[in-house]
Amino acid sequence: MIVNSRAKLSGTPNALPAAQIPVRLYNLSARVIFSVVLNQSIQIQISEARRFPCFAPFSRRAPIFVGRGFEAQVRALFDEKVSRTRARIDTNERGRMRIRPGIELASLTDIGCHRENNEDYYSYWEPESEEQFRRKGRVAIVADGMGGYEGGQEASRIAVETVLEIYSSAEGEPQAALLLGLHAAHERIHDYANMHPELDGMGTTCTAVALSSDRLYFAHVGDSRLYLSRGSRISRLTKDHSYVSRLVDAGLISLAEAEHHPQRHILTAALGTISEAIPQFPETPVLLETGDILVLCTDGLWGLVTDDELHAAVTTMRPSEACSDLVEIAKKRGGPDNITVQVLRLDSSAAH
Helix, strand or coil, X not given: CECCCHHXXXXXXXXXXXHHCCCCCEECCCCCCCCCCCCCEEEEECHHHHHCCCCCCCEEEEECCCCCCHHHHHHHHHHHHHHHHHHHHHHHXXXXXXXXXXXXEEEEEEXXXXXXXXXXXXXXXXXXXXXXXXXXXXXXXXXEEECHHHHHHHHHHHHHHHHXXXXXXXXXXXXXXXXXXXXXXXXXXXXXXXXXXXXXXXXXXXXXXXXXXXXXXXXXXXXXXXXXXXXXXXXXXCCCCEHHHHHHHCCCCCHHHHCCCCCCCEECCCECCCCCCCCECCCCCEECCCCCEXXXXXXXXXXXXXXXXXXXXXXXCCHHHHHHXXXXXXXXXXXXXXXXXXXXXXXXXXXX
């Protein structure tokens, strides 16, 4: 989760000059908070979770309870957890709304092999009216939260829901609407953390795309990724906001070295974590062609699956099969993080 790594970075072999290193860097893979608010807490494993196998088992860090009412408070925590989990699943399941011709879509998220909760969040959206669809097109989005057990889940949820809310109601061009959405999400996460001091440091990556006619727009913060597979090639359209990416820009390591660098998950930007987050976006829309395949994924996937493997899966399998296959590959290789992937394949009617 959020890591303040300034003290250690200066001693790394490929470290940038101190002036080029941002004040705060964020580590998604370690999920450790160095700035901890100390309080007495215990792990509670709620046995009633067996009643809901799809949610169980889980554990939650909770305050120590003293005196009467312990059992009732434990049950309340459990009911709250189930309620939040159900709401989270229901929101993601809304991606199963009416999907107009022109695209084949599949999405999959997995908790991975070592996590106790899923801090990734994703969604897909199309407006109900045809007039709105002609103006706004389709939106797909993934986010990878950070900031502790509750903080990461809340940050990614807020980001996805806010971007969709703003995009669906904003006037103007799709690119401007996406950027407005990410800006609003950044502010809301920051405000939420201020109202909940125990979640200080919560934040999230966010990669959102809009497909309108034959044009692709996107806005991106963090190290989730957007790929375009076309013909025999796959290209990464987003740039990681990470320490290792800065090493590449400085010419200190190659792109190939960056993919396996031990510090590749240290972020230099995330929504909600710093005073300002500047998204990456294309200067002009990306023109799409029939047969193009878009892939959005979190670092739990791309950190374990190569670009060539990604390309092979999405070009030889249907999107649903590709999602399952890619997630399974990541889990077989250890799956230390949550894993989320969306695959969108365009057909000849995608522009209508």
